[in-house]
Amino acid sequence: MEDKRGEVTVHIAQELKKYSEDISVLYVEDDVDLRENTMKLLSRFFCAIENAPNGAEGLRRYSAGSFDIVITDIRMPEMDGVEMARRIREINPDQGIIVTSAHSEVQYLLELINIGINRFVVKPLDVERFLYALTQACKKIQNDRVIADFYRKLKQMADEETEKRRRSEQLLIQQSKLASMGEMLGAISHQWMQPLNAIALIVQDIKEVYDHDGFDEKYLGEAVISTMDCVKFMSTTVDSFRRFLKPSKDKTRFDVKEAIEDIVQMFSGVFKSHGIAVSLEAKEVNFYVHGYPNEFKQVILNIINNSKDAIESRGTNDSDFDGKITITIVNEGKKTAIYIVDNGGGIPAEIIEKIFDPYFTTKTETKGTGIGLYMSKTITENNMNGKLTVKNIEDGAEFKIEIQSCA
Numbered sequence: 001m002e003d004k005r006g007e008v009t010v011h012i013a014q015e016l017k018k019y020s021e022d023i024s025v026l027y028v029e030d031d032v033d034l035r036e037n038t039m040k041l042l043s044r045f046f047c048a049i050e051n052a053p054n055g056a057e058g059l060r061r062y063s064a065g066s067f068d069i070v071i072t073d074i075r076m077p078e079m080d081g082v083e084m085a086r087r088i089r090e091i092n093p094d095q096g097i098i099v100t101s102a103h104s105e106v107q108y109l110l111e112l113i114n115i116g117i118n119r120f121v122v123k124p125l126d127v128e129r130f131l132y133a134l135t136q137a138c139k140k141i142q143n144d145r146v147i148a149d150f151y152r153k154l155k156q157m158a159d160e161e162t163e164k165r166r167r168s169e170q171l172l173i174q175q176s177k178l179a180s181m182g183e184m185l186g187a188i189s190h191q192w193m194q195p196l197n198a199i200a201l202i203v204q205d206i207k208e209v210y211d212h213d214g215f216d217e218k219y220l221g222e223a224v225i226s227t228m229d230c231v232k233f234m235s236t237t238v239d240s241f242r243r244f245l246k247p248s249k250d251k252t253r254f255d256v257k258e259a260i261e262d263i264v265q266m267f268s269g270v271f272k273s274h275g276i277a278v279s280l281e282a283k284e285v286n287f288y289v290h291g292y293p294n295e296f297k298q299v300i301l302n303i304i305n306n307s308k309d310a311i312e313s314r315g316t317n318d319s320d321f322d323g324k325i326t327i328t329i330v331n332e333g334k335k336t337a338i339y340i341v342d343n344g345g346g347i348p349a350e351i352i353e354k355i356f357d358p359y360f361t362t363k364t365e366t367k368g369t370g371i372g373l374y375m376s377k378t379i380t381e382n383n384m385n386g387k388l389t390v391k392n393i394e395d396g397a398e399f400k401i402e403i404q405s406c407a
C-alpha cells in the first residue's frame, strides 16, 4: 500500500515537473518550520519562489513582483490569508491562489469561495495532495498561456492582414484615380476653354482700342481686372484637381452636398460636351457625414462616368435622345442617402449581380477596366461604413449611397 502511494507521488511529481519550470510562486505561511520544509519541497519544482511570514508581507511582495501562483495559510498575524487573498484579487481578478487550510478553519472557506478561490489543500499538508493541487494550477496557467499566445498571434495576424488590405486598397484607389488622369486633363481643358477664349478676346481688343486711340487708364484697369478674373478661375480649376488627386489622410466631417457640387462642377464641361445635363437636388442646406471627402468624390465620379458611358451608347442609336443624370440628396432617419439616377437604359438583369465585382466590365479595354464600381463599393462600405446599392428604374439605373449622418 505504502509502495503504491509512493508510486503515485512520484508520478504526480513527474507530472508537476513537466509544467512547473517557468512558473513563479509566492508562499505565505507564519509557521517557521512548516515554511522551511515546504520551501524545500517547492524548490524541487519551481525556480522562482519567494516566501513571506504573514499576509501583510505577502501582499507587499506580491505588489512588488509578479507571481503565477500564490500559496497561502489562513490564520496569520498582521493580515490573515483571507484578507490578503481578497486584496490580491482586487489587483488581479485572475490570480491563481491555493489556500492551505486546517479543518478547524472551515468558517473561512465560504468567505474564500465568495472571493473566487477554488483551490484548497487540507492541513497538515499531505505531499501527494499538495503536489496534485500544484500540478492542476500549473496546467491551467500553461493552458491559459498557450491560449493567450494563440490569441495574440491571431490578433497580430489579423492586424497585419487588415493593414495590408488597407494599404492595397489605398493603392488601388490611388491607381484608379490616376487612371482617370486622361479624363481629368480633358475636364481641365474644357474648364479652361472659356476663360482662355475670354483672355484672347481681351488681348485682341486691347490692340483694336489702341489702334483707334481709345486706350486710356480706365480701359487698361478694366482689361486687367477681366483678365485676372479669368486667370484666377483657371488656377482655381487646377487647384481643385490637384486637391482631388491627393488621397484624404484622415476621416473628417464633410458636407456631402458641397463635395458633390465640387466634383460635378469640375467635370461639368465634359458632361456638357456630351450633351448630358447633370442636376443636383437637395432640400436641406447641409448634409454632414464622417469620412474621406476625396474618396467620396471619386465614388460619385465613378458612378456618373458610368452613367455617361451608358447614356452615350444609348445615344448612338437615338440622336434625339437627351442624356440626364439626376443626383438627389435626402435625409433618411439617421442616414444621408444619395440617389444617382440616369436615363442610360439600365443594367441588363443578367449582369446586375456582377457589376460590383473587381474587373467586371462590359466595355472595351480602352474604355473600362471594371474597377470603378468595385472601388466605389470598397470606399463606401469598408472605409466609410456606408452602403452602395443599385437597381434598375424605368429608363435607366439608380445607384444609392447611404452614409451615417453626423451633426
Ligand SMILES: Nc1ncnc2c1ncn2[C@@H]1O[C@H](COP(=O)(O)OP(=O)(O)OP(=O)(O)O)[C@@H](O)[C@H]1O
Binding pocket: 302, 306, 307, 310, 342, 344, 345, 346, 347, 348, 355, 356, 360, 361, 362, 363, 367, 368, 369, 370, 371, 372, 373, 374, 397
Ligand atoms: N449606369 C449604368 N448603366 C448601365 N450599366 C452600368 C451602369 N453602371 C455600371 N454599369 C455596368 O457595370 C459595369 C461595371 O462598371 P465599373 O464602373 O465597375 O467598370 P467599368 O465602367 O466597366 O470600368 P472602369 O473601371 O473604367 O470604371 C460596366 O462595365 C457596365 O456594364
Ligand SMILES: [Mg+2]
Binding pocket: 302, 305, 306, 368, 372, 373
Ligand atoms: Mg466605370
